[in-house]
Amino acid sequence: MRILSGIQPSGKLHIGNYFGMMRSMIDNMDKSDLFAFIVDLHALTSVHDRQRLATGTLEAATDFLALGLDPERCTFWVQSDVPEVTELAWILSTLTPMGLLERCHSYKDKIAKGVAASHGLFAYPVLMAADILIFQADKVPVGKDQKQHLEVARDIAIKFNNTFGETFVVPEPVIDDNLATIPGIDGQKMSKSYDNTIPLFSSQKELKKKVMTIVTDATPVEEPKDPDKCNLYNIYKLFAPADRLAEVHGLYVNGGAMYGKIKLELVDILWEFFREARERREALLADPGQVRDILHKGAVKARSKATETLDLVRDRVGLTY
């Protein structure tokens, strides 16, 4: 079974990215034919700063490797190193109904956040469909915010298959209900574009600053609180050991939960949780040539699969004479 997913290099990766997508990819390395990539062409819809995009791409790749992605046990590359995907995106766009894209929440949300309403941003889901279909992926692990994009990819695959004959695997999303939307420090969905993240890798000082600003209510310490409604608890529970979590749950329900104390504890837990990855990351950052090399080798592997699908597609649609 082929499992595939991508991540944008548009800012520092955060714990929402980790639980929504990266961890499930890493866990699937030995159980599937895993394809992981950094989607720099997608990031171009919001990043128009050459240095930021280039550095962000290498950093996102470094972070993924540091978290445990093993390039020997998967195919790992940068999207723009496989240009076949843009040709497929064009072909797919010619049979994508406008209405399908007009309904996409992500497009509307990004415009509301100030991202310029470019053609690329509107066509974003078509390129994403091409990413998935060109590799004939069966399953795509993503956070809940990407569910609609997966539906678009499925609709496009079905339409193509009906029009030109069975060509694409119709992919399925993999969304873990418990981790579908990790809240940010302000309680909204954690996202690079909302400036409400807890980054995976930062200095301990920066981490503390972020955690201490997690928004909590003003209920007095001794009063009972609903843990499920507490933003701090919802982040804390992702990392705390089961026995300690049960104790803290008790403090919420019976009264006595001190937000400040729990926050300080969370800083320590987070710092330990990512310690090994942080150390691996330091080593990789000292040797960017090694990361580039891994990505170039991955691109060669990915390109050979992409070319196979694109040749079939060109033939199916009549781009042959």
Ligand code: ADP
């Ligand atoms: P961001 O919203 O921070 O820009 P991306 O769009 O790059 O994140 O998302 C990369 C992956 O991480 C996607 O699969 C996305 O669904 C997942 N993801 C992002 N934020 C969250 C979150 N808060 N909770 C769960 N998954 C998330």
Ligand code: TRP
């Ligand atoms: N749109 C995805 C996101 O913002 C990133 C992405 C691009 C992707 N192409 C993909 C995810 C293909 C899964 C499969 O998170």
